[in-house]
Amino acid sequence: MTAESTESTEPTGATEPTGATESAESAESITHEQMWDDRYNESERIWSGEPNATLVQETAGLTPGRVLELGCGEGGDAVWLASRGWRVTATDISGVALGRTAEHAAGAGVADRIVLERHDLAESFPDGSFDLVCAHFLHSYQDMPRERILRTAAAAVAPGGVLLIVGHSGFPSWMExxxxxxxxxxxxxxxxxxxxPVGEWEVLVSAEHRVPSTGPEGQQGFHANNTVKARRLA
Known part of the structure; x- marks a missing residue:
């Protein structure tokens, strides 16, 4: 239930919703937690370690406060946010991913600004309200109530705060x-x-955009992504 940094340096497999090399059938035969732990255990690092480009763009000008990140992966976004003064609650379903986020945060000197919580967001959700709630590429091959999770995310935004959702609009163009x-x-x-609710939110961004994408065999193309950003007024 996590994806990270598909807008920057892409490792092999990062363009798929889970990044997993398993078939859909095998993914359904194991728990969600095990699937993601297995995925992260495939190599020492899956993602680039850099923040998502859309996060950098869309948080420019925001006053740092409390931020909740859903699906932090190996911590590229969480560490970047913490380094810019945000107090971060970073969640992931994978204990392996959270361990790597902790290592990344310690190496960057921002561990004291990041709280890590392990959640299957279909079953549990962090407590509290936040000035920014963000979810980047929250997709999964397994059944996941994504719409319900994102509505819960919206409910966690404090008045005056921002909800930022970035996702894939489709599979890569090079995938036949x-x-x-x-x-x-x-x-x-x-x-x-x-x-x-009408009158309680201001939609700031609702847009589609293409990001260059390279397939596992060197295929060149693009990934269609989308961004939704809204500010809570009340």
Whole structure:
């Protein structure tokens, strides 16, 4: 239930919703936690360690406060946010990923600004309210109530705070046939599914964008991504 830094340096497999090399059938035969722990145990590092480009762009000008990150992966975004003064609550379903985030944060000297929590967001959610709640590429081959999770995320935004959701709108252009039937909604669909109360939110961004993407065999193409950003007024 985590993905990280597909907008920057892409490791092999980072363009798939889970990044997993398993088939959909094998993914369904194990628990969600085990699937992600196995994925991270495939190599010493999966992601680039750099923050997502959209996060950098969309948080420019925001006053640092409390931030909740859903699906922190190996900590590229969490460490970047902490280094810029945010107090970060970083969650992931994978204990392996959280361990790597802790190591990254310690190496960057920001461990005291990051609280790590292990959650299967379909079952539990961090307590509290936040000035920024962000989710980047929160997709999974396994069944995951993504819309419900993102509505819960919106409810965790404090008045005056910002909700930032970045996701895939489809599979990579170089992928001839998607490996599994997973819904990858566009920006409009994501925004509609949030059901934000009229008069209580200001939509700041609802947009599609393409990011260059390289396949495991060197195929060149793009990944269609989308960004939804909204500020809570009340």
């Amino acid at each position: 046939e998607p490996p599994v039937d997973v819904r990858l909604p566009g920006a409009r669909e994501v925004l509609d599914s949030l059901a934000l």
